[in-house]
Amino acid sequence: MIKKILLALLLAIPLSASDSLFKPTYSFLDTSLNYLAWSEATKNRIDNRKNNFYYLELEGGAGFDWGETYFFFDIENPNKAWDNAPPNDIRVVFKPIIDIKILDSNFEVHIQDYFLDSKVFYVNNLVTGFAYKYTTKNFWIRPFLGTHYQNSNGYTGFNGYMTGWTFNYNFNISTQKFALAQWHEFEFARDKKHYQNIDGTPNGDGRSYGTNGAISAWWLPIESITAGVQYRYADYKLGEATYQDGIILTVKYNF
Secondary structure, eight states, X not given: OHHHHHHHHHTTOOTTSOHHHHOOSEEEEEEEEEEEEEOHHHHHHTTTOSOOEEEEEEEEEEEETTEEEEEEXXXXXXXXXXXXXXXXXOEEEEEEEEEEEOTTSSEEEEEEEEEEEOSSOEEEEEEEEEEEXXXXXXXXXXXXXXXXXXXXXXXXXXXXXXXXXXXXXXEEETTEEEEEEEEEEEEESOOHHHHBOTTSOBOTTXXXXXXXXXXEEEEEEETTEEEEEEEEEEEEETTEEEEEEEEEEEEEEEO
């Protein structure tokens, strides 16, 4: 019951609504402790402008006859102060996603938003477009394509397009449950004002296109616990005109 109430509040699903429209076919909710360690090569390339950090995450989602919803909410550097200079400051991140089926097909209207806020920087990346979900017994993948609108204290306006995919593959080894997953985003046709200064030097992401994502492996030893390792990567993204990568260690509690 607690899980249903939390999902209803966080995903704005009214509990009193009709079953045919609002009763989920599946749902999940978890909270996790995560540690991101950037590679030494990354730190050297960006002059240590990024540090390793912990973050707390609340994550959930649900499926319905009309589509699916998903979100995560992160608190990065929860042990730091809001007034600290970056990268030693506390930051909050929120990412909701909604996919609405188009008629009785696997095509969907896809909407996702990424919002990060700190004392000195904020960014809001809204992507609206279309997706297609392919599903088999233990595997699903959802490629998408959409327009990208950015609102930040460095740039506001239409900033090209984003395409990418998310997939998940579940499998067993003996009696143990495992999963492989990936999210991948590719931005292109960015506004030149966003990535290049007037004199031609790189600004922000520094190029008209870039990638962002993570590939992960998960172990579910018991129903309430998930442990995982993620390879986090970004190229001409996250405000840096270079490749960045690192490892995320995660322990989740599943409600």
